[in-house]
Amino acid sequence: MRAEVTVLKRHCVSAKHVKRSQLSEKGESTPSLVFTFKEAWEKHKDYKHWIGRVAEDDSKAYCVVCQVQLNANLSNLKQHNRSASHQSKLLLSEDDFNNTTDHEEHDKDNSDDDGPKYSTVTVNRCDDLNNIKFTDLRIQEDNEEPAESHNSETPYKVFRVKPTRPTSTPYTSSAGGKLPTVEEEMSCQAIVTQTAPSWKGKAVVNGHVREISLSDYKGRYLVMFFYPQDFSTVCSTEILALGDVLSAFRVINCEIVAVSVDSHLAHLAWTKTLTGSSGGSRPAIDASRIVPLLSDSTHSISKTYGCYQPSVGHSLRAYYIIDKRGCLRAMSVSDIQVGRNLKEILRLVEAFQLVDSTDTQCPVNWTTGQPSVKVAL
Incomplete structure (x- = not known):
């Protein structure tokens, strides 16, 4: 009982509780949460391979692997990144990239002394944001003009996608020898x-x-x-x-x-x-x-x-x-x-x-x- 009272006292003196109480006394509504997309997420090691920005809506983030929209909130991103379905799709998408016939040329064109460059993925979709259906997917190089949608009335999204680990770099053991691939x-x-x-x-x-x-x-x-x-x-x-x-x-x-x-x-x-x-x-x-x-x-x-x-x-x-x-x-x-x-x-x-x-x-x-x-x- 004493522990429960202590918890209640701590809650009552918290800044969030005091602010909400003051607003309630004045008859004002509690402000709703505001989500804002952060550019740093596109460079974060846990999110950079799948996160994208939603055009004209900074309150949303987009997962290019699961093809779903998320509230631009760090806790939502962490929860989505830990989900089993997302991890399985992320692994499948990585295998698909590594198994493409031109992945070696892709790695060569997108790598320099500073590491791999970003490319732009243009995705045309339908207007229903809750049920996105992809009609076109292409890689747009950095020096190209933005691709236009097949239908001018259909909006498109642009995502920045960084290639996965270079397949041209062999794995080596601690002793310096090359380790065999699974195949x-x-x-x-x-x-x-x-x-x-x-x-x-x-x-x-x-x-x-x-x-x-x-x-x-x-x-x-x-x-x-x-x-x-x-x-x-x-x-x-x-x-x-x-x-x-x-x-x-x-x-x-x-x-x-x-x-x-x-x-x-x-x-x-x-x-x-x-x-x-x-x-x-x-x-x-x-x-x-x-x-x-x-x-x-x-x-x-x-x-x-x-x-x-x-x-x-x-x-x-x-x-x-x-x-x-x-x-x-x-x-x-x-x-x-x-x-x-x-x-x-x-x-x-x-x-x-x-x-x-x-x-x-x-x-x-x-x-x-x-x-x-x-x-x-």
């Missing part, structure tokens, strides 16, 4: 018959952490075996099964590297679990039976090879066969619920090695020991 980051560079994308990273090999790269396997066949996550049930069965057939691959001069988005520390802990050295119930096996586990914690390798699934943050089940020249010969990407047939991968490696050495081709359902087919001239 470059998500693009698959693994193409059969072409050179396999290079990679390097930390891996757990024979129970120890070391750095490996694709160039380490030059002169040998290599199977890159992508799996979703350490410690998962199906992935555990695949890695243990790879250990059972690893010797069969090495006999034909082929190595296997398993890849996931887990860190090298997670790989090391998982290796100890798989080998039984962590004290679990599993019978102990030698760490040499676990294929090298490569860490792709930045997702760069799985994105480059086209098997990364951004919605879940890990790769799909995939394998890639790379020959001794570094050329990608086969690839397979599948959903995560079903494990792979290791005998089929071994069959493919043997088939590619056969056709490489004999200049022949393998027919349907070919298996080791069956004859190949001569290439028809």
Whole structure:
């Protein structure tokens, strides 16, 4: 109760309350709020990309993105700028600008040592201010005369619009290197018959952490075996099964590297679990039976090879066969619920090695020991 009385006392002595009380005693009406458009808003970092002036009405501001009029009041501008619908439309308009075919030329023409210049946007509209329908939109350069409306009786508005960030300037990391764009980051560079994308990273090999790269396997066949996550049930069965057939691959001069988005520390802990050295119930096996586990914690390798699934943050089940020249010969990407047939991968490696050495081709359902087919001239 005491706190409420204090609030009432403060309100009664406020200048606004006293002034309104005096006007009421004199029988005068309280003055209405007066809104005035400020030129500084057109240069403010939060408003300059979307705010515009309404012709012959300084009490209004105009949002060129949402196509609505606002009272020229700072609180109204702040509230509109924070709204979700405005922010989403602002992002869409920025993407549209960056995706135009002539945006590079636009940036070049509108930039100098002092930064990008302003251009003028002329918008013809109907007379209904509450339901604006755009009939024409064009960019007017600073040295041009003001554009006339298609209909002399239809008023037009002129807005000052500053271009968004220059697309010609590349983003750089703190280390000084250029960061890839979203398109470059998500693009698959693994193409059969072409050179396999290079990679390097930390891996757990024979129970120890070391750095490996694709160039380490030059002169040998290599199977890159992508799996979703350490410690998962199906992935555990695949890695243990790879250990059972690893010797069969090495006999034909082929190595296997398993890849996931887990860190090298997670790989090391998982290796100890798989080998039984962590004290679990599993019978102990030698760490040499676990294929090298490569860490792709930045997702760069799985994105480059086209098997990364951004919605879940890990790769799909995939394998890639790379020959001794570094050329990608086969690839397979599948959903995560079903494990792979290791005998089929071994069959493919043997088939590619056969056709490489004999200049022949393998027919349907070919298996080791069956004859190949001569290439028809």
